[in-house]
Amino acid sequence: MKKKCLFCQIANRETPTEILFENDLLVVFKDIKPAAPLHLLIVPKKHIRSINDLTESDRPILSELLMTAKDMAERQGIAESGYRLFFNVERGGGQLIFHLHLHLIGGW
Ligand code: AMP
Ligand code: ZN
Numbered sequence: 853m854k855k856k857c858l859f860c861q862i863a864n865r866e867t868p869t870e871i872l873f874e875n876d877l878l879v880v881f882k883d884i885k886p887a888a889p890l891h892l893l894i895v896p897k898k899h900i901r902s903i904n905d906l907t908e909s910d911r912p913i914l915s916e917l918l919m920t921a922k923d924m925a926e927r928q929g930i931a932e933s934g935y936r937l938f939f940n941v942e943r944g945g946g947q948l949i950f951h952l953h954l955h956l957i958g959g960w
Pocket of ligand 1: 858869881882883884885886893939940946947948949950
């Protein structure tokens with residue numbers, strides 16, 4: 853049997869990862885190997901491989917990812933100092949986990 857996707861497992865709370873925020877569409881948790889003082893991953897509950905695989909019906913998910921990033925930056929107190937948001941897309945773009953996720957890094 854094929855092993856289940858790691859981020860699907862986290863979103864379904866099948867692993868002990870601490871979830872900082874959750875709603876109907878997504879979950880937010882800390883990156884295990886932070887690239888900045890604050891490094892969050894904003895992850896849709898729906899399994900979508902990468903930005904390349906988005907369809908028209910995924911527009912609400914994409915919108916929610918960005919609005920949640922903004923809210924999380926504010927909540928974590930890094931909105932004023934500034935932060936970066938990015939998606940790695942496929943291997944050439946540095947993607948290692950093939951379940952769509954938005955990186956939020958900041959807190960320098
Ligand atoms: P990407 O290279 O865009 O696919 O990013 C995958 C990210 O997931 C990396 O920054 C990893 O450090 C992070 N990561 C891998 N496993 C876990 C995990 N179990 N919990 C939290 N973050 C993870
Ligand atoms: Zn998945």
